[in-house]
Amino acid sequence: MKNPQPRTTEKPVAPFDYPIQHTIKLSKSIDPIPASFDEVITKRKSARTFSGINLGQLSNILWYTAKVKKTLLQDNGYILTHRGTPSAGARHPIDILIIDATLLDSNLPHYYNPIEHSLNRIDLPAQLVANFFEHVNVIVNTTNATILWFIAHPDRTATKYENPESLIWRDAGALINSIQLTCTALNVSCCPIGSLGEPYISDLFNHQSGVFGAGGVLIG
Numbered sequence: 080m081k082n083p084q085p086r087t088t089e090k091p092v093a094p095f096d097y098p099i100q101h102t103i104k105l106s107k108s109i110d111p112i113p114a115s116f117d118e119v120i121t122k123r124k125s126a127r128t129f130s131g132i133n134l135g136q137l138s139n140i141l142w143y144t145a146k147v148k149k150t151l152l153q154d155n156g157y158i159l160t161h162r163g164t165p166s167a168g169a170r171h172p173i174d175i176l177i178i179d180a181t182l183l184d185s186n187l188p189h190y191y192n193p194i195e196h197s198l199n200r201i202d203l204p205a206q207l208v209a210n211f212f213e214h215v216n217v218i219v220n221t222t223n224a225t226i227l228w229f230i231a232h233p234d235r236t237a238t239k240y241e242n243p244e245s246l247i248w249r250d251a252g253a254l255i256n257s258i259q260l261t262c263t264a265l266n267v268s269c270c271p272i273g274s275l276g277e278p279y280i281s282d283l284f285n286h287q288s289g290v291f292g293a294g295g296v297l298i299g
């Protein structure tokens with residue numbers, strides 16, 4: 080395995096357009112979390128049964144872990160962002176897709192827009208989504224769970240670093256930990272899933288721009 084190295088010049092990253100059908104604007108989290116850090120770190124564990132969450136709870140979890148708090152524009156036009164979770168070079172190559180037919184009134188995945196703090200239903204082939212859902216359900220029973228799946232866009236990291244692969248895996252691990260700690264603080268169960276979700280995720284996006292599944296979590 081080779082060490083990642085910053086490149087001396089960066090090529091621009093082509094934008095990735097999700098085929099969005101419908102947007103749900105989430106509200107800002109206003110309630111401070113009452114749990115202490117000591118309580119959260121002591122209580123954290125992976126739980127494999129779920130009770131279901133409401134939109135406010137999902138909004139809070141995304142707010143603390145993935146919402147953009149600050150942006151910086153690089154000279155070459157790339158927008159670096161700071162969020163609750165760290166990312167190598169502030170590139171944030173991982174987007175989060177949410178699947179919960181009960182909560183979101185659709186079997187289709189919703190893309191979390193971390194700048195708008197919104198959920199965006201994406202038009203993907205229903206059968207391919209069902210295949211992915213079944214794949215996750217076999218690993219851990221999804222009853223009353225919300226799926227948060229990580230979609231890696233390797234070009235975002237690869238244009239800045241040579242040998243970028245390990246950075247993307249480490250970003251995925253950072254995201255798992257942030258989400259699980261936040262869930263613990265909010266009394267929500269959370270279980271990481273070891274599968275990457277392949278080949279289902281690559282099939283869903285028709286292998287565009289090298290996008291691939293980088294695992295995910297069940298929460299609820």
Ligand SMILES: Cc1cc2nc3c(=O)[nH]c(=O)nc-3n(C[C@H](O)[C@H](O)[C@H](O)COP(=O)(O)O)c2cc1C
Pocket residue numbers: 123124125126127218219255270271272273274
């Ligand atoms: C990257 C990663 C993948 C995991 N994959 C699964 C999984 O597929 N199924 C599962 O039941 N638990 C999974 N887990 C949860 C671990 O089994 C769990 O963290 C471990 O048993 C320790 O338990 P704890 O998290 O409650 O401390 C995963 C955890 C991590 C960090």
